[in-house]
Amino acid sequence: MxxxxxxxxxxxxxxxxxxxxxxxxxxxxxxxxxxxxxxALNERxxxxxxxxxxxxxxxxxxxxRGAYNKLKRLSEQGAAAGGVVAFSxxxxxxxxxxxxxxxxxxxxxVMPADAPAIKIANTRGYGAEVVLYDRAREDRExxxxxxxxxxxxxxxxxxxxxxxxxxxxxxGLEIARQATARAADLDAALLPVSGGGLISGTALAxxxxxxxxxxxxxxxAGFDDTARSLVAGRRVAIEEGGMTICDGxxxxxxxxxxxxxxxxxxxxxxxxxxEDVLSAMAFAxxxxxxxxxxxxxxxxxxxxxxxxxxxxxxxxLVISGGNVDAGMFRRALDRQG
Amino acid sequence: MxxxxxxxxxxxxxxxxxxxxxxxxxxxxxxxxxxxxxxALNERxxxxxxxxxxxxxxxxxxxxRGAYNKLKRLSEQGAAAGGVVAFSxxxxxxxxxxxxxxxxxxxxxVMPADAPAIKIANTRGYGAEVVLYDRAREDRExxxxxxxxxxxxxxxxxxxxxxxxxxxxxxGLEIARQATARAADLDAALLPVSGGGLISGTALAxxxxxxxxxxxxxxxAGFDDTARSLVAGRRVAIEEGGMTICDGxxxxxxxxxxxxxxxxxxxxxxxxxxEDVLSAMAFAxxxxxxxxxxxxxxxxxxxxxxxxxxxxxxxxLVISGGNVDAGMFRRALDRQG
Numbered sequence: 001m002x003x004x005x006x007x008x009x010x011x012x013x014x015x016x017x018x019x020x021x022x023x024x025x026x027x028x029x030x031x032x033x034x035x036x037x038x039x040a041l042n043e044r045x046x047x048x049x050x051x052x053x054x055x056x057x058x059x060x061x062x063x064x065r066g067a068y069n070k071l072k073r074l075s076e077q078g079a080a081a082g083g084v085v086a087f088s089x090x091x092x093x094x095x096x097x098x099x100x101x102x103x104x105x106x107x108x109x110v111m112p113a114d115a116p117a118i119k120i121a122n123t124r125g126y127g128a129e130v131v132l133y134d135r136a137r138e139d140r141e142x143x144x145x146x147x148x149x150x151x152x153x154x155x156x157x158x159x160x161x162x163x164x165x166x167x168x169x170x171x172g173l174e175i176a177r178q179a180t181a182r183a184a185d186l187d188a189a190l191l192p193v194s195g196g197g198l199i200s201g202t203a204l205a206x207x208x209x210x211x212x213x214x215x216x217x218x219x220x221a222g223f224d225d226t227a228r229s230l231v232a233g234r235r236v237a238i239e240e241g242g243m244t245i246c247d248g249x250x251x252x253x254x255x256x257x258x259x260x261x262x263x264x265x266x267x268x269x270x271x272x273x274x275e276d277v278l279s280a281m282a283f284a285x286x287x288x289x290x291x292x293x294x295x296x297x298x299x300x301x302x303x304x305x306x307x308x309x310x311x312x313x314x315x316x317l318v319i320s321g322g323n324v325d326a327g328m329f330r331r332a333l334d335r336q337g
Numbered sequence: 338m339x340x341x342x343x344x345x346x347x348x349x350x351x352x353x354x355x356x357x358x359x360x361x362x363x364x365x366x367x368x369x370x371x372x373x374x375x376x377a378l379n380e381r382x383x384x385x386x387x388x389x390x391x392x393x394x395x396x397x398x399x400x401x402r403g404a405y406n407k408l409k410r411l412s413e414q415g416a417a418a419g420g421v422v423a424f425s426x427x428x429x430x431x432x433x434x435x436x437x438x439x440x441x442x443x444x445x446x447v448m449p450a451d452a453p454a455i456k457i458a459n460t461r462g463y464g465a466e467v468v469l470y471d472r473a474r475e476d477r478e479x480x481x482x483x484x485x486x487x488x489x490x491x492x493x494x495x496x497x498x499x500x501x502x503x504x505x506x507x508x509g510l511e512i513a514r515q516a517t518a519r520a521a522d523l524d525a526a527l528l529p530v531s532g533g534g535l536i537s538g539t540a541l542a543x544x545x546x547x548x549x550x551x552x553x554x555x556x557x558a559g560f561d562d563t564a565r566s567l568v569a570g571r572r573v574a575i576e577e578g579g580m581t582i583c584d585g586x587x588x589x590x591x592x593x594x595x596x597x598x599x600x601x602x603x604x605x606x607x608x609x610x611x612e613d614v615l616s617a618m619a620f621a622x623x624x625x626x627x628x629x630x631x632x633x634x635x636x637x638x639x640x641x642x643x644x645x646x647x648x649x650x651x652x653x654l655v656i657s658g659g660n661v662d663a664g665m666f667r668r669a670l671d672r673q674g
Contacts, residue, residue, distance in 0.1 A: 034371035039395045055626040058376045118623070285666070286455065289392040289628040289659030291621075322626030326670040329622070333663040 013260055014162040016208045019169035019201060022069040026170060029068050029102055031057050035178035035316075040287050045303060047310035048184065052175050053290055055322025059122070061248075061296070062171055062198055062320050063088075063095030063158075069167030070156055071099045080105045082152030087111070087140040089247050090119030091295075091321050092158040097128035108153065110144045116247060116293075116325045159197030160255035169201025175316050176209040186213050188308070189316040190270070190299035193217040193226045194251040196258030198320060203265035206316075214267035216308070218298040220244040220274065226254050226262065227269025235259050245274045245328065248295035248321065270308065276301040281332035284319075293324035350597055351499040353545045356506035356538060359406040363507060366405050366439055368394050372515035372653075377624050382640055384647035385521065389512055390627055392659025396459070398585075398633070399508055399535055399657050400425075400432030400495075406504030407493055408436045417442045419489030424448075424477040426584050427456030428632075428658050429495040434465035445490065447481045453584060453630075453662045496534030497592035506538025512653050513546040523550050525645070526653040527607070527636035530554040530563045531588040533595030535657060540602035543653075551604035553645070555635040557581040557611065563591050563599065564606025572596050582611045582665065585632035585658065607645065613638040618669035621656075630661035 036051040054062035067086075074080040083106030086096040093109040100107035107128040111120055112135040124130050131147065133140050148155045157164060172189075179186055189206055191199040196217075203215040217226045222242030229236045237253040244250065254262065272280075277294050280301035284292040292300070299317045303310060373388040391399035404423075411417040420443030423433040430446040437444035444465040448457055449472040461467050468484065470477050485492045494501060509526075516523055526543055528536040533554075540552040554563045559579030566573045574590040581587065591599065609617075614631050617638035621629040629637070636654045640647060 031374065031376065034373070036371070036393060037368065038393075039368065053626075056373060056375075060624075060626055285628050285663075287397075289390075289397055291626040291628060326622075329670060330667060333666060 012162055013257060014166040014169070014201065014204065016204055018162065018166040019173055019205050022166040023170045023173055025072050026065055026068050026167060029058070030065050030170070032174060033057055035175060038288055045310040047313040047315060049303065049310065050175070050179055050184065050186070050314070050316045051288070051319060052171060052316060053319045054171065055290060055292060055296055055319050059091070059094040059098045060321055060323040061091035061095065062168055063091040064098055065170050066164035066167030066197060067092065067095035067156065068099040068102070070161060070163040071096070071103050071105055073163050074154055075103050075105065079154055082154070083107060084156050085110070085144050085148040085151070085153045086156040086158070087144045088158055089250065090115045091248050091323060093123040094119060094126065094323070096156050097123045097126035101127045108147055110140045110147070112140070116323065116328070118325050119323050122323070159195030160257050162257065165197050165201040165258060165261070167201070168198040169205045171198065171318060172202035172205025175202070176206055179316065184314050186210055186316050187313040188214040188216060190216050190218050190302060191318045192249060192295055192298045192320045193219050194249040195255045196226060196262050197255065198318070200258040200261035200265065202318070204261060207265055215265055217262070217266055217269040218302045219269060219271055220246040220249050220277065220298060221271050223249055223251070224269060224271045225252060227271060229254050229259060230263065230266055230269055233263070245277060246295040246298060248293070249298065270302040272298050272301040272305060272307070276305040278332050278335050280304050281329070282335040285332065290319065291322045291324065291329070292319050293321045294328065296321040349499055350594060351503040351506070351538065351541065353541055355499065355503040356510055356542050359503040360507045360510050362409050363402055363405050363504060366395070367402050367507070369511060370394055372512060375625055382647040384650040384652060386640065386647065387512070387516055387521065387523070387651070387653045388625070388656060389508060389653060390656045391508065392627060392629060392633055392656050396428070396431040396435045397658055397660040398428035398432065399505055400428040401435055402507050403501035403504030403534060404429065404432035404493065405436040405439070407498060407500040408433070408440050408442055410500050411491055412440050412442065416491055419491070420444060421493050422447070422481050422485040422488070422490045423493040423495070424481045425495055426587065427452045428585050428660060430460040430465070431456060431463065431660070433493050434460045434463035438464045445484055447477045447484070449477070453660065453665070455662050456660050459660070496532030497594050499594065502534050502538040502595060502598070504538070505535040506542045508535065508655060509539035509542025512539070513543055516653065521651050523547055523653050524650040525551040525553060527553050527555050527639060528655045529586060529632055529635045529657045530556050531586040532592045533563060533599050534592065535655070537595040537598035537602065539655070541598060544602055552602055554599070554603055554606040555639045556606060556608055557583040557586050557614065557635060558608050560586055560588070561606060561608045562589060564608060566591050566596060567600065567603055567606055570600070582614060583632040583635060585630070586635065607639040609635050609638040609642060609644070613642040615669050615672050617641050618666070619672040622669065627656065628659045628661065628666070629656050630658045631665065633658040
């Protein structure tokens with residue numbers, strides 16, 4: 001998905017200063033999620049793993065951070081009077097809807113008809129208008145552009161926007177502060193990647209704190225466009241037609257702004273199979289006692305399936321969200337044996 | 338269950354100083370669990386609810402705190418050479434087993450044959466010997482006493498022991514410090530009650546910080562022995578034969594030491610039905626994104642079912658554990674509609 005033209009600053013890459021400003025903007029509205037450690041996980045992997053559960057964030061995912069930062073800025077600039085329009089498979093939808101409700105802005109969200117029911121219901125629950133489309137036949141961006149034009153509304157892009165990236169980057173600021181409070185210098189950080197907003201902002205914040213820290217992109221098999229693009233040295237699209245249970249990680253090409261940052265900041269990518277994702281969700285249920293959605297479990301899946309040697313290392317891992325339907329969760333529970 | 342004679346100080350009530358000493362003893366071994374806030378829960382209840390998720394504690398429940406404090410003291414006193422014996426439906430079993438493993442002490446745990454499979458498997462996983470008994474026909478304390486005598490082992494009582502109470506009370510110290518860091522003076526605290534170790538220690542710590550704070554006992558219907566005893570002004574037993582899905586809250590009489598504290602410290606009790614517990618587990622899945630076992634969900638169930646007016650108040654709520662079998666969790670998921 002290309003970036004939209006909604007932001008006046010959409011060509012400028014965000015800085016750590018922008019992330020710090022975003023942290024001030026979202027304070028009080030966003031939850032400062034904890035940084036958790038599980039003795040059982042540490043023992044299994046032989047290192048110290050610091051879990052940042054954005055599943056505990058307002059709306060059940062990190063997306064609220066970027067959405068609130070963006071909408072607050074639009075509001076300050078007087079650019080939100082006609083409302084906002086977003087397109088999203090679910091978590092960005094909820095983030096924008098909840099931020100709009102808090103800030104008194106009208107929101108319309110274009111969502112695929114096959115998005116998880118919990119994500120559609122929650123988006124409506126925050127007072128947003130939901131416009132469903134057929135993922136196979138319709139172009140969600142065209143629908144969003146028409147809505148925005150008809151209403152004089154601003155489009156809120158899911159990741160390729162400096163204000164969105166800066167908002168998501170507050171995850172990195174918090175990890176750096178929370179790990180430092182425990183005297184833990186991090187060696188690496190793993191984050192889920194779709195368009196790349198979360199990982200680019202978080203990498204910016206973390207590498208400002210620890211320049212040698214290695215940031216790794218975690219993607220589902222068949223949707224490893226960022227890993228492939230990092231290898232190729234340019235944005236490449238993955239082939240259409242792949243399937244994954246990670247409904248939030250189905251971008252086919254890295255974002256333009258996010259990849260400009262990621263190319264400079266990331267150390268590489270790890271790819272996980274859906275089976276490993278389900279096993280990681282089951283591990284989170286059984287051992288971590290956290291409800292994790294498929295897209296949120298890719299980093300844990302990468303570690304548990306042995307994609308990275310953790311022995312003697314200090315690794316941060318972001319669980320990006322917990323918005324999973326009961327039906328999908330049952331599939332993970334079935335793996336308990 | 339009467340208290341055992343294993344502790345040399347078993348007749349002395351613990352003090353806040355004992356809880357502070359316990360905090361020092363368990364530091365580094367126990368997890369300092371976070372104090373969470375959910376905007377969605379706050380909005381629903383009209384107040385601020387601070388959730389202390391001991392489900393995220395080592396072994397998946399608060400029980401590790403008291404067990405580690407007790408075993409470390411036994412070890413320091415040279416009283417652990419013959420190992421330890423405990424009887425428990427599950428979470429105390431895991432707490433003792435994990436503490437014993439960390440401290441290099443042999444442990445045998447007497448557990449009912451119908452305890453949740455996850456609790457039995459985890460107890461064995463920590464290296465303890467598990468001795469199963471028939472809840473309907475056998476006396477677990479007699480079995481434990483014989484084992485202890487044969488082996489020269491110390492019995493670790495589940496709650497009626499000052500070192501156990503002091504260890505569980507570290508939950509209260511952490512809540513007081515974490516809430517104070519957010520400038521939140523608490524009005525009330527809700528805790529699950531079985532024998533009363535967690536609530537008595539936590540009440541001691543919280544009321545030292547906020548003398549006017551009201552501490553409320555939450556129990557499943559049919560097992561409200563503490564609520565009835567508070568009303569009666571003396572320890573009363575509930576009738577045998579009741580059933581509840583809260584496998585960790587089936588004590589029939591308050592502990593002697595715990596009730597001596599609770600009679601002085603508690604403001605009353607709230608009773609919840611199993612149906613409300615399942616609904617609370619479903620809410621925790623859907624909104625809080627936490628895996629909560631039935632016994633751990635009673636306080637949340639009390640608030641969600643309207644047992645306490647939360648409007649404009651600041652209330653702490655302890656989720657005592659997350660060790661729930663997939664089968665029971667599916668029952669909660671079925672309530673999603």
